[in-house]
Amino acid sequence: MASFLIGAACFVLAATALGLLRILRGPADADRMMAAQLLGTGGVAALLLLAAAVQSPAIVDVALMLALFAAFASVAFVNNASRSQDQAPPATDSR
Amino acid sequence: MTPVLNIFTAIAVSAGAFFFIAGTVGLLRFPDTLTRLHALTKADNLGLGLVVLGLLPLVEWPFGALKLISVWLLVQLSGAIVAQLIADFVRREEPHA
Secondary structure (H helix, E strand, O other), X not given: OHHHHHHHHHHHHHHHHHHOHXXXXXXXXHHHHHHHHHHHHHXXXXXXXXXXXXXXXXXXXXXXXXXXXXXXXXXXXXXXXHXXXXXXXXXXXXX | OOHHHHHHHHHHHHHHHHHHXXXXXXXXXXXXXXXXXXXXXXXXXXXXXXXXXXHHHHOOOOHHXXXXXXHHHHHHHHHXXXXXXXXXXXXXXXXXO
């Protein structure tokens, strides 16, 4: 069972790493941020699988932290980007 | 650990991994930002949910299981909030999208 779980963790990690190609291609900043968000969720899943495989409950705490920081990263991105959006050109309507 | 629970874990974790692949493919192949957001949020929350469901028989009852479920709930909540924020941001950036 442990080797199956480690294999599944590697598979999920490889799938989300493939999603990082979207960061290279863009085109918008929001697309790049979404790839980072997918890496956050995929990382959480891989860590949970690893925690069950090696029977080490502490890894679940790492997964919890990763989930928290992924959420903070996306909120900070939207906050920062919409502030610069408001300041940018005077001609755009705000909605 | 009975064989039935082992099979349940294998099936649920495999289904979760399939949804992660679906999320990646959607993120890479869909044509515009909002459809990619749809693929991302649907697929990875369902994928993580199935992985957590599959791992539940392997952890100690009740606190290990409750912790796994709370990780999943945190990701659900933050995923829903972040999806709304990003969609709102994208819509303001390109009003006709």
